[in-house]
Amino acid sequence: MRVAKTFSDAVSPLRNLYHPVQPTITEKDNDVVYQEFLPAQQLQPFVYCYWELRTIKKLEVPFQYRVVADGCIDIYFDLHNPIESYVMGFCKNYTEFPLEHQFHYVGIRFLPTMFPQLFKVDASILSNRYQYLRDVIPAPAQFIQENINSKLTSTKMVSTIDSLLLKVLAASDFNNDPRLYGAIQNILSRFGVVNIETDLDTGISARQLRRLFEYYVGDSAKTFAKVVRFQNILRAKPSTQSLQHNKLFYDAGYYDQAHFIKEFKNFYGVTPSKAFGR
Structure with a gap:
């Protein structure tokens, strides 16, 4: 963890300087809730937040969720179907997702540059698109499928994702350019x-x-x-x-x-x- 610590010290200003927001859930969407959670302290130079987008009750019509450009890369999945997890790259325009009448999505929002640093993936191949996580980094996709489901509380969900990323962090070799x-x-x-x-x-x-x-x-x-x-x-x-x-x-x-x-x-x-x- 010494390399990770040195790198985290060098890039920690990123978190202080940048606070990406996703503001498209409004008061009129009173049956849909969006929340953010902090990761473990060691992960905060790398992960901006974990987020949760869920319905409180079954919606009368399908929901259109708009994601605005934020400079980040996200992993996300529906807790009811964790076998299908995705990664969404840097986008230079907004993206709309047509969601069903009920959903419970969870995501990991990485600060700029941190997904490629942690997983050694060229960010440009992910830009302006989303794809199955298993096709990009199979091991984390398998972990999500086996360890995360709709029975977990938010607190347990956070600690479970922390455990995954802390292992990745411990094994990472960073390019502190x-x-x-x-x-x-x-x-x-x-x-x-x-x-x-x-x-x-x-x-x-x-x-x-x-x-x-x-x-x-x-x-x-x-x-x-x-x-x-x-x-x-x-x-x-x-x-x-x-x-x-x-x-x-x-x-x-x-x-x-x-x-x-x-x-x-x-x-x-x-x-x-x-x-x-x-």
Whole structure:
């Protein structure tokens, strides 16, 4: 665990700088609940949260769940059918999932770069798609199938996933490349408002930096910065009035309001005024 500890110390600022949100469950969805849980302390530099999306009672109509762009890679599965677990890669647009009348999904949201670091999987092959976990990392898929089911309490579910990931962490060998993590921390500390050519001078060529981002994040530094900028606006929860009259989109690095609305809708699926409900 010494290597893991050294690496976790180096990348721990990521968790402090980045707090990805999934805000599409609203008050009107009162029969659907979304919750997040912290992993074990040792895992927190790598895993942002475990999450749970479930129905309280059987819905009258199927549910459309929208996942917004957040820069992360997730493992997820339905507790009622853990034999079918999935991994969803970095997405540069929103994704809609048509769900049934009843469901109980559980997920693991990895901080940027951490899924490839832990499992030695090229993030670019997962980008903008989801696929069976067993086809990507068979052993964790088998563990989920054998150890997690709908009879577990939330507390037991968390501790069971912790046990899986702590074993993975103990066996991991990390690439602590300061050029990559220097660039990522620069993007996060500037809330995604960066000039990729001038603000990310970490001592390597643009081609090398792109290669690192594609392998460990899943897309280019430019696309990652756009997602970070979008996520920062989500956390700010601006009113429509502030968006229109205070020109927040300029401060966030957008050219004009039309550019802001177009990019926001691409990442979220609806316009800012509809997303913020004002």
